[in-house]
Amino acid sequence: MRDVARAAGVSIGTVSKALNNAGSLKQETRERVTEAARSLGFRPNDLAQALHRGQSFTVGLISNDSFGRFTMPILEGLESVLYEERIAVFMCNATDDPERERQHIEQLMGKRVDGLVFTARRADKRPNLGVDLAGLPTVFVFSQSDDPHSFCLLPDDEGGAYLGAAHLITNGRRRIAHVTGPERFEAVQLRRDGCRKALADAGVPIRSNWFLSGEWSESWGRQAVDILFDDPDDVPDGILAGNDQIARGILDALRDRGIDVPGAVGVVGFDNWGVMAEAARPTLTSIDMNLNALGQEAGRRILAMIGGKRFSGVERLPCTLVVRESCGAKSKTTA
Amino acid sequence: MRDVARAAGVSIGTVSKALNNAGSLKQETRERVTEAARSLGFRPNDLAQALHRGQSFTVGLISNDSFGRFTMPILEGLESVLYEERIAVFMCNATDDPERERQHIEQLMGKRVDGLVFTARRADKRPNLGVDLAGLPTVFVFSQSDDPHSFCLLPDDEGGAYLGAAHLITNGRRRIAHVTGPERFEAVQLRRDGCRKALADAGVPIRSNWFLSGEWSESWGRQAVDILFDDPDDVPDGILAGNDQIARGILDALRDRGIDVPGAVGVVGFDNWGVMAEAARPTLTSIDMNLNALGQEAGRRILAMIGGKRFSGVERLPCTLVVRESCGAKSKTTA
DNA sequence: GTGAAAGCGCTAACAA
DNA sequence: TTGTTAGCGCTTTCAC
Numbered sequence: 001m002r003d004v005a006r007a008a009g010v011s012i013g014t015v016s017k018a019l020n021n022a023g024s025l026k027q028e029t030r031e032r033v034t035e036a037a038r039s040l041g042f043r044p045n046d047l048a049q050a051l052h053r054g055q056s057f058t059v060g061l062i063s064n065d066s067f068g069r070f071t072m073p074i075l076e077g078l079e080s081v082l083y084e085e086r087i088a089v090f091m092c093n094a095t096d097d098p099e100r101e102r103q104h105i106e107q108l109m110g111k112r113v114d115g116l117v118f119t120a121r122r123a124d125k126r127p128n129l130g131v132d133l134a135g136l137p138t139v140f141v142f143s144q145s146d147d148p149h150s151f152c153l154l155p156d157d158e159g160g161a162y163l164g165a166a167h168l169i170t171n172g173r174r175r176i177a178h179v180t181g182p183e184r185f186e187a188v189q190l191r192r193d194g195c196r197k198a199l200a201d202a203g204v205p206i207r208s209n210w211f212l213s214g215e216w217s218e219s220w221g222r223q224a225v226d227i228l229f230d231d232p233d234d235v236p237d238g239i240l241a242g243n244d245q246i247a248r249g250i251l252d253a254l255r256d257r258g259i260d261v262p263g264a265v266g267v268v269g270f271d272n273w274g275v276m277a278e279a280a281r282p283t284l285t286s287i288d289m290n291l292n293a294l295g296q297e298a299g300r301r302i303l304a305m306i307g308g309k310r311f312s313g314v315e316r317l318p319c320t321l322v323v324r325e326s327c328g329a330k331s332k333t334t335a
Numbered sequence: 336m337r338d339v340a341r342a343a344g345v346s347i348g349t350v351s352k353a354l355n356n357a358g359s360l361k362q363e364t365r366e367r368v369t370e371a372a373r374s375l376g377f378r379p380n381d382l383a384q385a386l387h388r389g390q391s392f393t394v395g396l397i398s399n400d401s402f403g404r405f406t407m408p409i410l411e412g413l414e415s416v417l418y419e420e421r422i423a424v425f426m427c428n429a430t431d432d433p434e435r436e437r438q439h440i441e442q443l444m445g446k447r448v449d450g451l452v453f454t455a456r457r458a459d460k461r462p463n464l465g466v467d468l469a470g471l472p473t474v475f476v477f478s479q480s481d482d483p484h485s486f487c488l489l490p491d492d493e494g495g496a497y498l499g500a501a502h503l504i505t506n507g508r509r510r511i512a513h514v515t516g517p518e519r520f521e522a523v524q525l526r527r528d529g530c531r532k533a534l535a536d537a538g539v540p541i542r543s544n545w546f547l548s549g550e551w552s553e554s555w556g557r558q559a560v561d562i563l564f565d566d567p568d569d570v571p572d573g574i575l576a577g578n579d580q581i582a583r584g585i586l587d588a589l590r591d592r593g594i595d596v597p598g599a600v601g602v603v604g605f606d607n608w609g610v611m612a613e614a615a616r617p618t619l620t621s622i623d624m625n626l627n628a629l630g631q632e633a634g635r636r637i638l639a640m641i642g643g644k645r646f647s648g649v650e651r652l653p654c655t656l657v658v659r660e661s662c663g664a665k666s667k668t669t670a
Numbered sequence: 671g672t673g674a675a676a677g678c679g680c681t682a683a684c685a686a
Numbered sequence: 687t688t689g690t691t692a693g694c695g696c697t698t699t700c701a702c
Contacts, residue, residue, distance in 0.1 A: 001679060001680070002679085010688075010689085011688065011689045011690075012679095012680085012689085012690090013681080013682080013688075013689060013690070013691085014687090014688060014689075016680065016681060016682085017681090017682095017688090020681085022681090022682090023682090023687090023688090024687065024688095025687065025688080026687060026688090029687080029688080041467065043441070043444055043445055044445060044679085044680075045386070045445070045447060045678090045679050045680070046445045046446045046447065046680095047382050047385050047386045047391060047446070047447055047678090047679080047680090048386050048678075048679035048680040048681090048694085049679080049680055049681075050382050050680095050694095051380070051382045051383050051386055051678090051679085051680075051694050051695065051696090052679085052680050052681050052682085052693080052694050053680090053681075053694085054694075056382060057446075058425075058446075060423075061426075066407075066411055067402075067407040067408075067410055067411050068407065069404075071407075072401075072402040072403065072406075072407060073402075075402055075426060076401055076402050076428055079426060079427065079428050080428065083427075083428075083439075086442065088395075088425045088427070088442060088443070088446060089425065089426050089427075090393075090423045090424065090425060090426075091396075091410065091414060091424050091425075091426040092414065092418075092423070092424075093411055093414050093415065093418075104418075106378070107421065107423060108423070109378055110378055110379060110380070110381045111381045111382070111392075111393075111423060112380060112381065112382050132376065217613075217614065218614035219614065245610065245614065248614070249614070252587075252616075275580065278552075279552065279553035279554065279580065279583070279584070281587075336695060336696070337695085345672075345673085346672065346673045346674070347673085347674090347695090347696085348672075348673065348674075348675090348696095348697080348698080348699095349671085349672060349673075350696095351695095351696065351697060351698085352672090352697090352698095355697085357697090357698090358671090358672090358698090359671065359672095360671065360672080361671060361672090364671080364672080379695085379696075380694090380695050380696070381696095382694090382695080382696090383678085383694070383695035383696040383697090384695080384696055384697075385678095385696095386678050386679065386680090386694090386695080386696075387677080387678045387695085387696050387697050387698090388678085388696090388697075389678075671702105672701100672702085673700105673701085673702075674699105674700090674701080674702095675698100675699090675700090675701100676697105676698090676699085676700105677696100677697095677698095678695105678696085678697090679694105680693100680694085681692100681693090681694090682691100682692095682693095683690105683691090683692090684689105684690085684691085684692100685688100685689080685690070685691095686687105686688085686689075686690090
């Protein structure tokens with residue numbers, strides 16, 4: 001900066017004003033300074049600026065998902081929104097270790113981040129680590145905190161499952177099963193509730209023995225088919241899966257049994273995981289949690305919080321139905 | 336810091352020394368300061384420190400993979416290594432847009448990152464954007480630069496494919512096919528070379544019409560089986576797939592045809608993509624590119640470069656064979 | 671063994 | 687309209 005001032009023949013304060021489009025300066029001076037800066041390849045030092053202004057233009061993202069499949073779209077959405085405001089994102093992997101998480105938070109606070117975003121493998125409660133965040137803007141995405149004062153952004157699992165079940169019903173299915181993941185996940189419970197509700201609202205009978213809970217795997221999906229289709233006289237004609245892997249397993253097992261999809265049975269997945277859904281035979285209709293949008297919203301909220309706003313409680317963003325072939329409906333996307 | 340100095344009844348310089356275990360201080364003073372800092376919840380400001388020292392303890396990672404499946408393990412490895420040295424990682428998504436990439440670099444340089452890591456969807460050449468990195472430590476992981484002076488870290492695709500083909504041969508296969516992705520990928524060519532070499536080294540005949548190039552998809556894998564098994568009197572007994580999706584497609588198609596795997600045909604995949612390989616029937620033996628290790632190595636190199644070392648050229652890290660059921664061998668992992 | 675002070679690069683308030 | 691200057695919070699050299 002000193003060099004630029006010298007080259008442009010002005011004071012150092014003037015350079016600052018010129019480069020920040022601040023204060024009042026003669027147009028000619030402004031240009032002269034800008035030109036000098038450019039030709040010297042001058043790049044202002046954000047650290048110094050941050051030190052002075054007390055704002056670092058950085059945000060930390062702490063994940064315990066080891067940066068998995070769910071974290072990525074969230075990060076992507078978050079980054080894209082923050083980038084527009086010239087804020088950069090620190091990525092930290094806490095690998096489910098509370099101590100490591102604490103250290104990461106310490107490190108980020110040392111770096112004077114303007115905000116903190118927490119995310120996780122699954123949207124389950126996360127114990128409050130005794131770190132004093134000192135009023136630092138914080139949002140939990142796809143993740144929840146113990147602390148009722150904190151702000152959590154989640155997909156509307158219940159609504160998503162409702163959409164999926166309703167889609168099955170719309171396409172003429174009346175004997176609907178639900179094959180999902182481990183009971184301990186809140187998402188499992190919410191999705192089941194959504195499914196039940198859709199059936200109830202449509203006057204479709206609910207068969208409790210067709211609501212199966214297992215693992216988030218293809219192999220569980222296959223097993224579930226063995227259970228559901230054990231008695232050939234009493235089989236479902238529509239299945240809502242708890243995720244796309246389960247759905248894929250279901251599809252494969254039905255295929256093995258020579259059961260036509262979507263002819264005899266309609267299947268809907270959850271997650272809308274591209275590679276999985278597109279490669280399935282038939283291609284899989286699925287519920288999209290819109291994680292990218294969730295990440296974007298997290299970004300907007302953090303920005304608002306940095307601007308002084310406060311949020312708390314849990315907010316849920318809508319899921320979307322992505323129609324492919326496994327239900328026999330015309331292909332489209334609906335909310 | 337001023338507050339700590341006051342509380343401990345010492346000068347501000349003494350606080351700095353005490354907290355950094357630097358200089359020579361009476362043990363008692365050191366403790367008194369440390370205690371005061373703790374009780375005041377004092378956290379040193381890294382920005383000020385960085386400003387003074389000219390080192391920010393940050394590194395930028397620029398991806399054009401939209402943070403996809405390959406970026407994640409790399410990021411994970413990188414972050415874990417850098418974290419040990421108290422260096423935090425900025426994540427930037429360039430989404431294949433050179434202009435955006437340039438802006439990200441500008442932003443990161445403004446933040447005075449100590450190093451830059453580039454990564455990409457696939458290990459293909461990346462044009463040099465005309466940004467002057469001013470000698471900033473830079474490494475390309477799973478990605479290459481035009482500039483011969485730059486340093487690139489890649490998986491040994493050729494060696495990996497060699498491993499896979501050799502494994503087929505070891506397990507008694509002599510009629511080996513290779514089904515891979517689009518010709519334009521360097522990885523496709525390297526893997527094919529590796530496959531060829533393994534066959535040649537073992538004196539196994541190479542059937543050019545069994546070397547098939549298509550897409551990186553399950554559906555292409557299925558199609559390829561239709562081609563390879565068209566003439567029932569002349570079919571392969573071992574297939575090396577270019578990636579796990581293709582392998583999965585192959586497995587499904589063979590299953591549909593009632594061809595036993597690994598009995599009649601052995602299949603080896605590439606990528607060792609957990610969800611894909613584990614869910615396959617039979618589970619898929621695959622080549623692992625060890626991307627996490629690649630990320631770790633990138634971290635170590637960046638650290639060395641920050642320490643003054645220079646590297647250039649292309650280095651390739653070995654792939655690993657992960658044995659599951661699709662080849663009929665006992666389960667194990669070998670380099 | 672400890673304190674004082676200069677300075678990292680920048681901004682903002684105040685003078686000129 | 688422009689220059690001067692006092693810090694932002696820290697490290698480090700040099701006195702004491």
